Amino acid sequence: MDDLEEESKRRGIPIIGKEKGEWLLQKVKEHQPKTILELGTANGYSGIILGSEGGELITIDINIKIVEEAIINYTKFSIDGKIITGDGVEVVKSLPTNYFDFIFIDFYKNGYLKILDDCLRLSKKGGVIIADNISAEGCQDFKEAILNNSKLKTKIIKIKDGLSYSVKIN
Numbered sequence: 001m002d003d004l005e006e007e008s009k010r011r012g013i014p015i016i017g018k019e020k021g022e023w024l025l026q027k028v029k030e031h032q033p034k035t036i037l038e039l040g041t042a043n044g045y046s047g048i049i050l051g052s053e054g055g056e057l058i059t060i061d062i063n064i065k066i067v068e069e070a071i072i073n074y075t076k077f078s079i080d081g082k083i084i085t086g087d088g089v090e091v092v093k094s095l096p097t098n099y100f101d102f103i104f105i106d107f108y109k110n111g112y113l114k115i116l117d118d119c120l121r122l123s124k125k126g127g128v129i130i131a132d133n134i135s136a137e138g139c140q141d142f143k144e145a146i147l148n149n150s151k152l153k154t155k156i157i158k159i160k161d162g163l164s165y166s167v168k169i170n
């Protein structure tokens, strides 16, 4: 993973990186999700973490070129992830209700709020929704929305530009 992080940095591929990655891995180990959804695959760095405990991983990215790299990296790390190439905002509409134990949002920032209702629909009760870059400009409407949503219990994790960690409580 260190090599993949180095290569991603060198080529300007915006992956979550080691520090957030270690936190994310801890959450995956803690929750042992059976079903995982990711928005924003990139070259597969975070997907390798999400799928590392053997859950069913579905991940979405709009960029076919980067998806080709994720396929190669999943094979290298023996991750059995299903990658859907398309606009995450549209793709989530066709996914099954109450299906996911764990959702990781890390695609374009103005898209976060657009998919919030779908993520709530897709998530099981007790399911986890994590969003990256939560303190970055462009995520503030989403941040307010999750902090004020009665269906979610949310914490802000202060690693670099932040992550939100929400549990769907009803």
Ligand SMILES: C[S@@+](CC[C@H](N)C(=O)[O-])C[C@H]1O[C@@H](n2cnc3c(N)ncnc32)[C@H](O)[C@@H]1O
Residues within 6 Å of the ligand: 014, 015, 016, 017, 039, 040, 041, 042, 043, 044, 045, 046, 047, 060, 061, 062, 063, 066, 086, 087, 088, 089, 106, 107, 108, 111
């Ligand atoms: C920050 S990167 C994801 C990094 C990845 N989660 C990781 O840490 O390894 C954001 C990704 O979102 C993708 N993306 C941007 N707009 C999108 C959209 N509308 N639907 C799906 N993916 C999108 C980009 O192609 C890019 O690969």
